[in-house]
Amino acid sequence: MCAAVAKPLLYTYFRSSCTWRVRIALALKGIAYDPAPVNLVKDGGQQLSPEFQAVNPMKQVPALKIDGVTLSQSLAIIEYLEETRPNPRILPQDPKKRAQVRMISEHIASGIQPLQNLSVLQQMGDKKVDWAQRSISSGFEALERILQETAGRYCVGDEVTMADLCLVPQVYNADRYQVDLTPYPTIRRINKALLELEAFQTSHPSRQPDTPADLKA
Amino acid sequence: MCAAVAKPLLYTYFRSSCTWRVRIALALKGIAYDPAPVNLVKDGGQQLSPEFQAVNPMKQVPALKIDGVTLSQSLAIIEYLEETRPNPRILPQDPKKRAQVRMISEHIASGIQPLQNLSVLQQMGDKKVDWAQRSISSGFEALERILQETAGRYCVGDEVTMADLCLVPQVYNADRYQVDLTPYPTIRRINKALLELEAFQTSHPSRQPDTPADLKA
CATH class of the missing domain: 3.40.30.10 (Glutaredoxin)
Structure with a gap:
């Protein structure tokens, strides 16, 4: 019952x-x-x-x-x-490492993504792509330097954390706007390692129920 | 030693x-x-x-x-x-209330503040004030509706939380850009109550060591 x-x-x-x-x-x-x-x-x-x-x-x-x-x-x-x-946990146990995870997450969630959000870009007219590229590149420049301090296999050490959940979708957006990722070897390396994990694959934009047929993986 | x-x-x-x-x-x-x-x-x-x-x-x-x-x-x-x-704690003990606090904080930190940040406004030229006003008003419209569900004396219930730490500085920015706050009675009420607390007064922009003399309180 x-x-x-x-x-x-x-x-x-x-x-x-x-x-x-x-x-x-x-x-x-x-x-x-x-x-x-x-x-x-x-x-x-x-x-x-x-x-x-x-x-x-x-x-x-x-x-x-x-x-x-x-x-x-x-x-x-x-x-x-x-x-x-x-x-499984996605925040480390050590408070300083938790702070690093949240810092990277917030850098992406507040410092990069909002500037290249759909509602902002719609107001940029011709400058749309240029604006998105500059916002992402500027944010990635700082992120690359931070990751060089914090990263192991993933963004903070060797465990998957909330920071990684922010990184991969942001790199996907960078690709959409054809941002040159050459200057960011650490970002590229971590992104590649994460995309090998099943949770990042099944959740991918190309594999959702509402993905249009021509964009399906 | x-x-x-x-x-x-x-x-x-x-x-x-x-x-x-x-x-x-x-x-x-x-x-x-x-x-x-x-x-x-x-x-x-x-x-x-x-x-x-x-x-x-x-x-x-x-x-x-x-x-x-x-x-x-x-x-x-x-x-x-x-x-x-x-x-004293600034996150509630109940996970659902903690989520509400973080939701409001993130709405301000990712959804409003980045769009009226100095570095963005500098690129807006003549449209600077109009852009800031629209970004803040649009965010406050949603925030007012959310606070009508969550607020007690402060943003979430009757204890000061991280959400309140985000609210007061954002209302200060709204004032700077002369946003009309009439449509947001809950935001105005909570902001007023918070500004009566010593921690919000001593930390105020008008009372910092680097506050220019003509802006000192």
Whole structure:
């Protein structure tokens, strides 16, 4: 007579780099979920509909319905998953290393991604690609220097952490905007190592239920 | 014969809203520190100097030297302070409430502040004020709706949290760009309540060692 416990519901868009971060976390932790695709370009952007704004007033994906609440903002969601489903962990145990992971994550989430976000680029007209390239390159220049201090096999040491969940989607965006990655050997090396892991592959934009047929892997 | 333990060193700029967040955290937790002012406009921006880039390759304040490491990115610094100096706490104990605090913090730190950051505005020319106003208003519209669900006396319930450390500096920036705050009664109410607290007053941009004389309170 028990009601089945509902699976978490992820509001997602195949190409959203912020949502991809959360998809990787869910995959790493083995959390089954139902996807609810929100097309950010169709119909002028389905995230702007009154129905979706009732889900997330921030008019963005990702949003995650889980444990009776609806959460938004990718890093906040990932921290919640880490606190409530700690295995396998994606934050190190040592507070200084945790700080490094959060620092790299925030550098990408606040320092790079917002400047090349769809809603900003839409206002840039002709300068769109140039603006995206400069924002990403400038951020990657700093990131490369930081990773040279913190990295092992991955961004911080040899364990996959939240920083890695931010790195791979940001490199994907850099590729979209044809950013020259030659000056960033550490970023390239880590990105390559991460893309060999199953959680990064199944969550990839080319393998989502809402991926258009011509972009499917 | 013991060497004195060095106080934490905060690289700061009186008007930097991201640094103000950290100054409030330090004040709330009663952590004494030495300020190292970095003038973001003088000399073309002192954060761009090779000397400062050796401290923080991200070329931004805040940066905090503490416990033998140098940390940057405001929320990562605040989370580190919370983990290593937990009293008084600025994250709630309940994971869902912690998620709400982080969600609001990230909405401001990734969704609003980066779009009205100095380095972005410098590229906007004539459109500078209009761009800043639109970015902040759009973010505040969502924030007002979220706070109507989460707020008590402060952003999340009745305890001061990391979300409040983000709110007050962002409202200060809104004032600078003459954003009309009439549509956001919850934001205005919480901001007013927070500004009555000593930690928000002593950390205020008008009361810093590098505040220019004509802007001193």
